[in-house]
Amino acid sequence: MEAARTPRAAAALTGTNAMTAAGHTSLTAKYRPQTFAAVVGQGATTRILSQAAAQRRIAPAYLFSGTRGVGKTTVARIFAKAINCLHGPAPEPCNACSMCRQITAGTAVDVVEIDGASNTGVEHVRRLKEDVGYAPLEARSKVIIVDEAHMLSKAAFNALLKTLEEPPAHATFILATTEPEKFPITIVSRCQHFVFQRVAQTDLEAHLAEVLGREGVAFDPEAVRLIARRGAGSVRDAMSLLSQVLALGAERLSEADVRDVLGMVGFSTFLDVLQAVRDRDLAALHTLVGQLVDGGMDLGFFLRELTSLWRDVFLLSRLGSAAMALVETPEEEKSALAAVAAGFSTAHAHAAWQMSLESQRTVTHSPDPALALELHLVNLALVPELLPVERAPQGEAQQRSSAAPAAAAATSTPSASKSSTPSAQSSALQAPLPYEAMAAPGDGSATPSAPQRAATSAPAVEAGSWPGFVAYLQEQGLAAQVCSVLHGEVAEDTVRIRVPSAFVAARLQDFQTKKSLSTIARTYFGRPMQVLVDAPSPSSRKTKAELKEMALNHPQIQAIRERFQAKIIDVRPNTGGMNRE
Template identity: 60%
Template sequence: MSTISLTAKYRPQRFADVAGQDAVKRILSRAAAEDRIAPAYLFSGTRGVGKTTLARVLAKALNCETAPTGEPCNVCSQCRQITAGVSPDVIEIDAATHGKVDDARRLKEDVGYAPLNSRYKVFIIDEAHMLTTAAFNALLKTLEEPPGRVTFILATTEPHKFPATIISRCQHYLFKRLAQSELEAHLSSVLMREAVPYEAKAVSLIARRGAGSVRDSMSLLAQVLALGGAELTEADARGVLGLAGQEVFFGLIEAIRAEDGPAVVELLRQVLDKGLDIGFFLRELASMWRNLFLLRQAGERALPVVDLPAEEAGEWLVWAGRIEAAHIHACWQMTLEGQRRVQTSLEPALALELLLLNMAYLPRLLPLQNLASCAAPAASGPGGSGGSSGRSGGQGGGLTPRQPQGGRPGGYRPQPLADQVAPYGQPETGPGRDQGGYGRPAAGLDAAPPTAQSAAPRSYPPQAAPPVSRSEAPTPHAASGPGNGSTPPAQAPAAAPAAGGYAPSGSGQSASFAASGQGHGSSGHDDVPRPPQAAPAGPRTWDGFLRQAGRGSDMVALKHAQGTFSPDPAPGELVVSCTNAFHRGRLAHPDKLRQLTEAAEAYFGPGVTVRLTEGEAANDRMSPHDLRDYVDNHPEVRQAVTAFDAEIIERKPR
């Protein structure tokens, strides 16, 4: 082989010799043949795709002695001078070292001079994005209206750094990465001219490693040929470039399928000892999962899409049938998402090992058959079986939250209140819990299905049974409710309207508010009858009423109100005050006011009067200490923390 680098030795000298970029080549060749040259061109694209090469070929086509022509002759003095880089009328400038405003001013002075012995004066500015802002501004007028027979060609890998005023004055051509087949054809032609025997797999491997760049591929080819072998083989290419072979990926698939962690670690250690290129290995691993997924889903119809050699396609098709499609898809996604993390890690080898072990133990870490059930809990029927799945125990399609664990450092986890509802997925105890709640079935598997009238929707979190008035309180021997086998007492009719207050219309509605959060006129079906519950012992307060009546209620405004209960004169009066006009208006709506009255009667006793007033706005905000105590001790916050094993990170006032 020659001592000259392959990139310089086989740099194309004609439009037809340039690999790829067919559209750009046709446009430039036709412009040179018709002598219709733009004042400025902008060539952008990744490294090694032919920007500078086409700029030089265009300069030769413009100044060739046979011009105007679509292809340079490469034999006249003008073409030879440009090829050697000694033409006085074709000036190449490296903007990385000559990108200041003073350089741009000198360039403007040179533009004013006519070509010495050529048809066109061509300025090729490489890495043009390195020009300073002042330099760009100095070239604005020159690029827009240069003197006759002068053209600029700006080449860059970062066109987004160009001012819009510069791009608008140029014909912008985007150079694409070369396809795998185009790179293989170019490398094969170079090897044939060098008279070096080669294996097709070796050329394909180098082309894939080049990632669409001709320069990178040529440099890798020269690196492998430097080994000095009589033939270019796949083994030599993998040994020099540090690439994993097909047998490595087959062994990795087998270890992952068998959930054999030690085998994965040993295989990775052997590959790393050979100098594995981790970045390219991850690219190949992602491509492998992609091919396996397509072959697993489409079979032989996917063979043209995966673009595998004929002798390998059948073997990959067999391997695709040995792993579940969900496992392949998850591994593919994990590889794509973990590429950047692995390559930017302080310990790339350990990060790659963790990624592969996660793939191997994925069915244990997250059962694949449960991936489809990772959804919000479905609404359960009256039996509490968790929806229509038919499974008892409150597992109707939802996942049971984790049980509370020990406190984590830096976080606060309040303990559950004594009177709060058990978290989703746990058995409930207490009065009224035997009616079928989350976490336990209401009846045996052979129980009769509920009727349409009794199928009332349930909401999450589960709701406690509603309280009843003092006149409906059961005797002590029957306080346990239906769970002890006794017949639940009949529901008492609503009390008569009290003077000076609003009384609900209809009968039998006082217990339905706390259960369903709806009034008599807001539902299209009868409410589910609930067993009565004893009124709370001791003094009745607003906080107790809010916990009892607001649980599961659809009156959100009730949580933003303050209240005071006055038992005298009997039967008492509940004064609800709202500082917010919007919330006060919501509570004053007839339906909401009726619901609020029913809940007040159920808690404070029949005949209680409800009166809405405008509250006084607070003079200042809650102090940080009070805010912390309020949030940490709030029943709903505690319930959420317990049910989802969460922790409170930050508390902010609204």
Template identity: 45%
Template sequence: MARAGLTAKYRPQTFGEIIGQDFIKKILSRASQQDSPASAYLFSGTRGVGKTTTARIMAKAINCLNGPGLEPCNQCSSCQQITRGVFPDVMEIDGASHTGVDNVRRLREDAVYVPMSGRYKVIIIDEAHMLSTAAFNALLKTLEEPPRHCVFIMATTAPEKFPATVVSRCQHYVFKMVGLEELTAHLQQVLEKEGLEYDSEAVRLVAARGAGSVRDSMSILGQVMALGGDRLDSGSVREVLGLAGHEVYSAFFQSILDRDLVEIHKGISLVLEQGLDIGFFLQEFASCWRNLFLISQCGQAAREILDLPLEEFEFWLEMSGKMPAPRIHAGWQMVIEEQKNILRSHEPSLSLELLFFNLAYLPDLLPVEQVQIKSSESKKTSVQAGRAEKKSPAPARKLKDQPKKTSGPENRESVPAKDLDWAGFIEFCRKSPDADESLIRMLGNCTGRKQDQTLVLICGQDFIFDSIQKNGRRKIISRLAEEYFGPGLRVEFVSNGSKSNSAFRDEAMNHPVVQKIIKDFDARVLEIKKVQDRPGFPGNE
């Protein structure tokens, strides 16, 4: 058989050969063993997960001459005829070409007659959601009170198009997408039977491109095998399917970190010139942000979750130390949200470039509270001023309570009293060897307020608060605060995000300033947080 027919060549012939769907296989196999099938079944799920194949196996199992049993024998004349599609008591029709009432009427007439060769007459309707409303209504009575010798099996990818009256008369089973590990193992078995050597990474790429569909994965595998050669390697798979490698994504992340727009433009041009699949490229790009976020939060423990080669894992581990967790999380969310917009865009290349440029300058996005709307000129001036003054991901704010100079011995001469504010503390931490760049950026997204011998550190978001509690950062901040503000200082960590609620969010979204910004700039809200001691904003009155 030609390699192009891999799907038909390796189509399962028993319940045990079906990939995944263990729960469904167990129920149907038991019904076959007890010779008590339901009068009507509804199989739903995405394409290529085994709905029609399972229906055919069920037809063989309940009509097997050596049955009833858990599996069809595939040796008797009934099983072999059903496999070839010539068994007189098994009818398989396409719902897309039999949509009318007349077609359903003929089915009802055929269902009345007793089987000619088997125990049951099985009617399989593929893509059954294509039936018209009138056809469904004509089928209702037969589904509710079918002949004892007749079994209806309907397969569909759109169960939401079925009338509720039809679904209620069927046993409805939802076929799930096949997991990546199961799909990879199945493809490896196919390659071993074909006598072809392979790289594990190459097979995994094919399985990932199949997106949970066995049929799609087999078709892609046949396409790659058509290239020829004695071995299936990842380079060939990427070349045939138009997939980018790890080196492409690592180069993009480095360019985003360096804000090198020229290199970003060159990388995007190379992706487009090579004809890579933009949809799958963005899927893998979003997966890179997910991997980066998990590694930034879990460290080496993330290896238990992520199945990555050691070299790739070490790269993402190093990169996670160069980007703060808020930026990684926001970048991940931005890529996911923009996928569909880029694919639907009339200029996908420009939309893709805009996404990457936004990712590079993500730390410079202005918080809403920094924009004041007075006139068209004041809008332009405030935005330009914000960009000029913002040299770090988040501006440092002055402490509300300035420490006073004292003549006592506790006053340290090494740090002038006029510098003992939050901005000075961040600068002090930046010069300290104990504080890495990630910690500095976290502090930049926080606000500090000194009250007597207590420094209240307010984290703008919950995940910043959680990150500070890990990897000894809390002790480092407390020690540096004592060195800067003086001994005996106690640091209290507070999450401002945990104080937010739905009422506060609704009030903020309905604020006239926010509404005017959204309307004038066609903007969207990235973050809502409380701002301390800023009159005129929601939550501070």
């Protein structure tokens, strides 16, 4: 939205429309922008089109794409007025001449609006092509606006191709759509494509506040903020929600009225959910879900807001007080959120954030959304039992060192956050087993020697031994899965590494290009060491029986078999791009 509107643009915000004759007019129709300057949140697009109209550089065809309610059809109408205004073409329509008034009222014979969903057939396009051939009756140019143009059939698109490429000089096509990916590339290449962005939260709040001011309705800023958030970047959605709330007839638009009418949960409820997840209180979660359902709350929006809160919890857990500036909640709520975040480990908060984001669609489209939401919250609470993460004691979140998340990542599976739900766990058996879960490299700032670090991190490993060296390799960044299948021995000044497969050899070679194995061995053992790598021949191929034996002995596969009572049905070598065993 432009920072300041001209007087004519502000007046145009309440431009006349044929719908007003019926008596009652919706806020969306009443305050539909009638000039480019009055359009909310599409500054770059409106400036280009305004200049194109003023300079008479009109393209044969335009494609307007973007989510619903961001002004695609509105801008198309304004553009039609700008190039046909009796005082133009001009950068802005005057909205006073007969042509501007006809286009605004939808009665101009030379500006045609077509619903693509109702005119999908090729016969409609052929009839349109015939009409386009005739010169305009009153206007300077014919403008054909096709709304929801992606609904046209393939035959209709093909019939439209030649017309879009070489239309008559007096005709301009404007195709509006919410799904540009459904357009044939041959159509897109013949159009000037403008992508309409979701309206920013602040711009939407300012627009709603302006409308309420013109309506003479007092309001709480928090009430406007909630409606704007619920509108999710759509001006039309936000205006419809505002009309719904104003139907109460209250003298002042309050936060409580907005939450009550739109079924929006208060911050205290979200705080209760976070605390129940932290404490693994399944009974409390069941009660909270029942309250949400009985209160008629919007479960989809609840989950969307919960996902945003998990993002804040993750930042507070990871960064501590430094994340306060990044948390997009009112100041009075930040301290309460920070107190709850202190009880979550970084791994738990990250997994909850990702699971909530992925569950937004599955919960709302479930046959039983309430049951799906309860299952999701239970999964969030049980993440510490499903993943190898530890709960952070109260007050220690801000003191957590940067090495803690790396340790959690090294001990978790590569797809830990995704496999925490039961459905994802079952699908893990069908997906190819990942070889790499890269451990974060050490910070290099530790004062003890390398053998001492290996001994303290794993008490059962003897310092200076082969197991200790492998543990040190993992600490330096070699993948845990690669380390688990390496074999070798240490003899005086020589370290011999035996690699079981060509794939593991390639991963070891990738690691060695970044860090010298000889340097690492010298640092660990405290003396010069020769490192010998015995890798299998690239041409060697293992039989299916050998591959199955390798799979049965693989520690990660053994863990999966034991946990899920699974059995190996078939084993095949991975040959994607190289000879991998």
